[in-house]
Amino acid sequence: MTDATANTIDRSVAHKPRQGPSFFVRHRHLLLLAPGMIWMTLFLILPLAMMVYVSFWTQTTFSISSDLTTQSWQDFFGSDTYVAALLRTLKIWIIVLACTFVVGYPVALFIGRYIQNRVVQTIVLVACVIPFWTSFLIRVLAWRPMLGREGAINLLLQDIGVITEPIDYLLFTEFSVVVGMVQIYVVFMVGPIAFMLARIDGSLIEAARDLGASSWTIFRRIIFPLSLPGVVVGAIFVSVMVLGEFATSAALSGRKTNLLGNIIVTQVGSLKWAFAAVIGVILTIVTAVVVTLLLRLVNLRREL
Amino acid sequence: MxxxxxxxxxxxxxxxxxxxxxxxxxxxxxxxxxxxxxxxxxxxxxxxxxxxxxxxxxxxxxxxxxxxxxxxxxxxxxxxxxxxxxxxxxxxxxxxxxxxxxxxxxxxxxxxxxxxxxxxxxxxxxxxxxxxxxxxxxxxxxxxxxxxxxxxxxxxxxxxxxxxxxxxxxxxxxxxxxxxxxxxxxxxxxxxxxxxxxxxxxxxxxxxxxxxxxxxxxxxxxxxxLPATVRVARFLNAYNILAGQVDQGAFLHGDTKLPMPPGMAGARSYAIRHDAPEFLDADEAAPDGYATLDVTFIASEFMGSRVLYIFRRPDGGVFEVERHLSRSDPIEFIGGQTCRLSWRVHDALLYDEAGNLIAPAQGRAAA
Known part of the structure; x- marks a missing residue:
């Protein structure tokens, strides 16, 4: 009995001056989250909501009002031109993605597995980024003197007699757009793959060899599956950038290849905000679907 | 094969x-x-x-x-x-x-x-x-x-x-x-x-x-x-290895004279297994055919079925002795206490200058 009383008194005395941990301590996690949450709300969630909202506004030739209508959406899906632009965007995306993978993987394999020295690995990876030291537009425009009718490639092919007439197909076509994009974005494929490849423990490859597997089998069954997370990360980088592209196609297609990005630029230029917002929403959805599908391929959280 | x-x-x-x-x-x-x-x-x-x-x-x-x-x-x-x-x-x-x-x-x-x-x-x-x-x-x-x-x-x-x-x-x-x-x-x-x-x-x-x-x-x-070389004996982690040379039919390690089996001329290392030595009283004389060494107790390590005693040799090196508790009860020493250890001369292995085992003489009892 006396013990119990003593205990109660003790507790009340001990607790009076400070009632548990302070407010800041108890809600520390919220405080730490706050800057990020505020930032994301202001610059991601609000603009996205705004874009969806604006896409339902009423657009007249020279003005826009906030009366809600689905007119801009009907215009988009009712027009062959715009649906074709959507399909073209998807087509260019697939081709560029495939090309960056085909070109990038061997390079990554060389950097990640054949170069043993970590320092040299880093140097070579940085060297891949050197083109980025020049402006994006210069890099794109530099393809014109390469691919044009009187360009370097046509002249060279004519000189060595492979062709007699210059090839028109090289510049101001979808081909030149793909070439330009692959050149610009391939490094985003190389980086993540090289990183994953460099992380593969050499003893796994030795173990596979010891178990009797040939080099090709080792690549197919061990090296490639283990580098897949890198491929997926690279593919996400490339996809997100290519789907929103407009500058490369503007500069290298002679305005013949219109991607969704180009249409947004044109519409915004003529103050058609509602229509631009429709395309913006569609582009966002397409990108989200693509990223989701890519993430389905590999459990990145487990692999990284 | x-x-x-x-x-x-x-x-x-x-x-x-x-x-x-x-x-x-x-x-x-x-x-x-x-x-x-x-x-x-x-x-x-x-x-x-x-x-x-x-x-x-x-x-x-x-x-x-x-x-x-x-x-x-x-x-x-x-x-x-x-x-x-x-x-x-x-x-x-x-x-x-x-x-x-x-x-x-x-x-x-x-x-x-x-x-x-x-x-x-x-x-x-x-x-x-x-x-x-x-x-x-x-x-x-x-x-x-x-x-x-x-x-x-x-x-x-x-x-x-x-x-x-x-x-x-x-x-x-x-x-x-x-x-x-x-x-x-x-x-x-x-x-x-x-x-x-x-x-x-x-x-x-x-x-x-x-x-x-x-x-x-x-x-x-x-x-x-029978480790073939001094280094093998050392890897086995079961031998005390004493350096010295042969002097008038005995092995001279520092100031200590250790008797050794006959026919071991040219020996430079003297190895004795951790479990070979016995404890004697401080002034007890060893019987014939036994070698003795006076050492100072440092510490002991209880390892379940056995105890490892760690001693300091007169020349400053460490000398380890292992006793199996199934054979004898543990002995308590005080740090700094002097003890006399003795072992059968025939249990010692001797190695020449190159570190190779000098073949034990005939008549050595099987271990």
Whole structure:
């Protein structure tokens, strides 16, 4: 009995001056989250909501009002031109993605597995980024003197007699757009793959060899599956950038290849905000679907 | 039968394996004891074909495989870190060799399943086939790694410190298991280790590697009782080694004169096993045929069934004595206390200037 009383008194005395941990301590996690949450709300969630909202506004030739209508959406899906632009965007995306993978993987394999020295690995990876030291537009425009009718490639092919007439197909076509994009974005494929490849423990490859597997089998069954997370990360980088592209196609297609990005630029230029917002929403959805599908391929959280 | 002849390999001018020759017979458990840096991993990698020797020959059942490619040798190599494929299940890890080997791959899925199931049972992992290798314990990983190699029926199975990463309890169980598995399959195991107890306990025969060469090849019993060189005795971690020289028929170590067996001229090292000395009272004289040494007690270490006493020699070095509690009760010493130790002269081993054992004279009692 006396013990119990003593205990109660003790507790009340001990607790009076400070009632548990302070407010800041108890809600520390919220405080730490706050800057990020505020930032994301202001610059991601609000603009996205705004874009969806604006896409339902009423657009007249020279003005826009906030009366809600689905007119801009009907215009988009009712027009062959715009649906074709959507399909073209998807087509260019697939081709560029495939090309960056085909070109990038061997390079990554060389950097990640054949170069043993970590320092040299880093140097070579940085060297891949050197083109980025020049402006994006210069890099794109530099393809014109390469691919044009009187360009370097046509002249060279004519000189060595492979062709007699210059090839028109090289510049101001979808081909030149793909070439330009692959050149610009391939490094985003190389980086993540090289990183994953460099992380593969050499003893796994030795173990596979010891178990009797040939080099090709080792690549197919061990090296490639283990580098897949890198491929997926690279593919996400490339996809997100290519789907929103407009500058490369503007500069290298002679305005013949219109991607969704180009249409947004044109519409915004003529103050058609509602229509631009429709395309913006569609582009966002397409990108989200693509990223989701890519993430389905590999459990990145487990692999990284 | 695996024969190595004059094998050498150096890295950046430093010899890792120097002119090494040895033979692994069929159906035996061969342990290789070597301290770190003695070239034991290099040796296994040379045999497995993961490195190429600078010179020498490797023959497997009479066929020269010195420069054969790793995946064409038909040897199994269980790596120290297990090297399990992280993106595969236990089953697929084990089936990898069967399905993917360049030579004689098993295409029939039922056959693969049957053989994997058999080996899983042998290593005691029934029912774990569907687990991911990230979801099993260290001891189980070890067994998967072993099973993955054994299922391909290698002619010789090379094990690189297979017990090194296991905790003591598991290590003792695997010691028995490994021998059992080997006997069940009748395949030769070549087990490399830096742990002398493991090498002694597991090997049918034992090889002590020193500086890239085989310092001694014999059965564990012989190696333990008659280490061929001072360095082998040192690796065994069971001998007190005293330096000195022969002076008038006795071994002069510092100021201490130790009697020694006859016919040991030129001895420079005097080795006495930890369990040989007896304790005498401080002024008790030793009987004939016994050597004595006065030492100072430093500490003792209780090790369950035995006690290790650590003393300081007159010259400042450490002298260890081990008593088995089944033979005598533990003795309490106070730090700084002087004790007199004595041992039968015939229990001493003597080594010449080059560190080689001077053959014990006839009549030496078997240990």
């Amino acid at each position: 695996l024969e190595l002849e004059g094998l050498s390999k150096s890295f950046r001018g430093k010899a890792a394996i120097a002119n090494l020759s040895l033979t692994a017979r069929d159906n035996e458990y061969l342990t290789l004891l070597g301290p770190s840096g003695s070239g034991k991993t290099t040796l296994l990698r040379l045999i497995a074909g993961l490195e190429n020797p600078d010179s020498g020959r490797i023959q497997l059942n009479g066929e020269d495989i010195t420069y054969a490619r790793a995946h064409e040798r038909g040897l199994g190599f269980v790596q120290q870190n297990y090297a399990l494929f992280p993106h595969m299940t236990v089953f697929n890890n084990i089936a990898f060799g069967l399905r993917n080997r360049a030579d004689g791959a098993v295409a029939d899925d039922n056959e693969v399943r049957k053989r994997v199931a058999t080996i899983l049972e042998l290593v005691g992992l029934e029912g774990l086939g569907d687990r991911s290798v990230g979801a099993i314990s260290g001891g189980q990983k070890q067994r998967v790694s072993l099973a993955r190699t054994l299922v391909t029926e290698p002619k010789i199975c090379l094990l690189d410190e297979p017990l090194g990463a296991l905790d003591a309890n598991l290590r003792e169980r695997m010691t028995v298991e490994l021998r059992k598995i080997r006997e069940a399959l009748g395949v030769t195991f070549m087990h490399v280790t830096g742990n002398e107890a493991e090498a002694l306990a597991m090997g049918d025969r034992m090889i002590v590697l020193d500086d890239g060469t085989a310092a001694q090849v014999a059965d564990p019993n012989t190696i333990f009782h």
